[in-house]
Amino acid sequence: MTEAVASGPPAANRWFADAVPVAVVVAVILLVWYAACIPMNAVVAQGRIDAAGGGLANTLAVSWALDRPVIPAPHQIVISFWNLVFAADPTTPKSLIYHAWVTLSSALFGFAMGVLLGVVLAIAIVHMKTLQKSLLPWIVASQTIPILAIAPMIIVVLGSVGIVGILPKSLISMYLCFFPVTIGMVKGLTSPEVMQLDLMRTYNASAAQTLWKLRLPASLPFLFTSLKVAVAIALVGSIVGELPTGAQAGLGARMLTGSYYGQTVQIWAALLMASLVAGALVWAIGAIEAGTNRMLGVRE
Amino acid sequence: MTTIVQDSKPTTAPLAGIPTPVIDAKGVTLTFSTGDGPVFALSDVNLAIADGEFVSLIGPSGCGKTTLLRAIADLEQPTAGSLTVNGLTPSEARLKQQYGYVFQAPALYPWRTVEKNVMLPLEIMGFSRAEQGERARKNLALVNLAGFEKKYPWQLSGGMQQRASIARALSFDPKLLLMDEPFGALDEIVRDSLNLQLLRLWRETGKTVVFVTHSIPEAVFLSTKIVVMSPRPGRIIDVIDCNFPRERGLEMRETPEFLAVAHRVREGLRAGHSYED
Numbered sequence: 415m416t417e418a419v420a421s422g423p424p425a426a427n428r429w430f431a432d433a434v435p436v437a438v439v440v441a442v443i444l445l446v447w448y449a450a451c452i453p454m455n456a457v458v459a460q461g462r463i464d465a466a467g468g469g470l471a472n473t474l475a476v477s478w479a480l481d482r483p484v485i486p487a488p489h490q491i492v493i494s495f496w497n498l499v500f501a502a503d504p505t506t507p508k509s510l511i512y513h514a515w516v517t518l519s520s521a522l523f524g525f526a527m528g529v530l531l532g533v534v535l536a537i538a539i540v541h542m543k544t545l546q547k548s549l550l551p552w553i554v555a556s557q558t559i560p561i562l563a564i565a566p567m568i569i570v571v572l573g574s575v576g577i578v579g580i581l582p583k584s585l586i587s588m589y590l591c592f593f594p595v596t597i598g599m600v601k602g603l604t605s606p607e608v609m610q611l612d613l614m615r616t617y618n619a620s621a622a623q624t625l626w627k628l629r630l631p632a633s634l635p636f637l638f639t640s641l642k643v644a645v646a647i648a649l650v651g652s653i654v655g656e657l658p659t660g661a662q663a664g665l666g667a668r669m670l671t672g673s674y675y676g677q678t679v680q681i682w683a684a685l686l687m688a689s690l691v692a693g694a695l696v697w698a699i700g701a702i703e704a705g706t707n708r709m710l711g712v713r714e
Numbered sequence: 715m716t717t718i719v720q721d722s723k724p725t726t727a728p729l730a731g732i733p734t735p736v737i738d739a740k741g742v743t744l745t746f747s748t749g750d751g752p753v754f755a756l757s758d759v760n761l762a763i764a765d766g767e768f769v770s771l772i773g774p775s776g777c778g779k780t781t782l783l784r785a786i787a788d789l790e791q792p793t794a795g796s797l798t799v800n801g802l803t804p805s806e807a808r809l810k811q812q813y814g815y816v817f818q819a820p821a822l823y824p825w826r827t828v829e830k831n832v833m834l835p836l837e838i839m840g841f842s843r844a845e846q847g848e849r850a851r852k853n854l855a856l857v858n859l860a861g862f863e864k865k866y867p868w869q870l871s872g873g874m875q876q877r878a879s880i881a882r883a884l885s886f887d888p889k890l891l892l893m894d895e896p897f898g899a900l901d902e903i904v905r906d907s908l909n910l911q912l913l914r915l916w917r918e919t920g921k922t923v924v925f926v927t928h929s930i931p932e933a934v935f936l937s938t939k940i941v942v943m944s945p946r947p948g949r950i951i952d953v954i955d956c957n958f959p960r961e962r963g964l965e966m967r968e969t970p971e972f973l974a975v976a977h978r979v980r981e982g983l984r985a986g987h988s989y990e991d
Binding site: 607609612613614615617619627631632710713 | 787788789808809810811813814815817818819821823824825827834835837838839866868
């Protein structure tokens, strides 16, 4: 009896309690969205509503089913998304999965390079005081340059020397995502207490041993926080990298062509895909973090 | 003022007949420069510690007892005077890994099991895998932590964590054990029990122990020699021999002999103005 009390409500109830607030927020957003479709789409829809005889029923029927709406209704996006994902051959440009993979592969490659660069920079900065003074201001300054301004330059300059394809986009991802990793890791590598560092000193441990056995394990929580930020902006970097080149494939290319031809549903479907991919990436980092924590016996 | 009582003449003969003391401090002075001007952490400290002794450094906060211990461990560098550890400079002694250091807090690495924490110095010093496991097991048994090898630090009580940190300091078998208020954060009941265990450990291993504390009963109960220190500047006020038998029980603390030594320690602290603020 006491055990039942201690273990709390049954799992199903708890799941339900967690789901209700989320469901309510989603419902409110959908309601506002559907309502907003009517005035927002009036420009293109009004003529047809009038032609159909006006009235609420006609207003809703027309506003929520336009071919090229200003704001598509949520179900239009979902249907389009469904068709593009499940009804198209994923190896052809008709499929959204194809485009998502183009963007994702470049983002992951850039992410890997950015994490490597970020960690190496952080280790160098922590071990050489002069680097902290000389390098860190440049690292911070690098992030004040709008990525939209230099992305075309990177693509064009690299393209002129024959480097095309995945690498230029990956470099933009790397440029964006090394920063949170460097900042987080500098903080993480310097997080051990004085006592823990003194202990290493009493053992006459080398800098490499102190790094490997103390600084790196201590920095892991900081690293994972940085990685979650970095992986999401790596994706943004790849999408941005697809915009200025007139790329034929990738989520960025889908958004761009969608805006050229007024295919708002296509833009929104690509947006939905991008956010799902970003969510999955952040979730994956979280899962790796949880696994690592279990391995290192971190208190839950 | 001649409040400094020097202990230049060896009052107790070194046990193993080794002529050079394990620790020999002559005129050790240590000054920290701070924004508010220099702080005299240690002023003309003279102290000799023989092999196998259990020496307590006692005094109020700021008397330099921890600074002296850290200077012996080469974690601070004296600004004047000479300090030798086993006839070597503190730096050489540290490079040769001749002492084990126990901090005020257990300072266990939370991502390592108790066993892996004890193995940490052994990994760094390049012991073989088999030797690491063997020594971890042996030293954890020595501090009564057999069976807790696979636990993580947070699964242990404060007293058990500090015992694990003592096992870690003993794992590579240094002749000298430096302990900086290791039981200061523990309650008195746990502290009593750990004091008894530490005494047993000291008897069984024959190590030289330098022990920083601010508890008079603890110092008298554990030590063969008590060094009374006083602040501003940090200096030695009195060195008291404490020649009780090495086999000691908690009940010893009620004997007149024990109280007499405790009284002398308190007098020393009073003479050094330790009770004034």
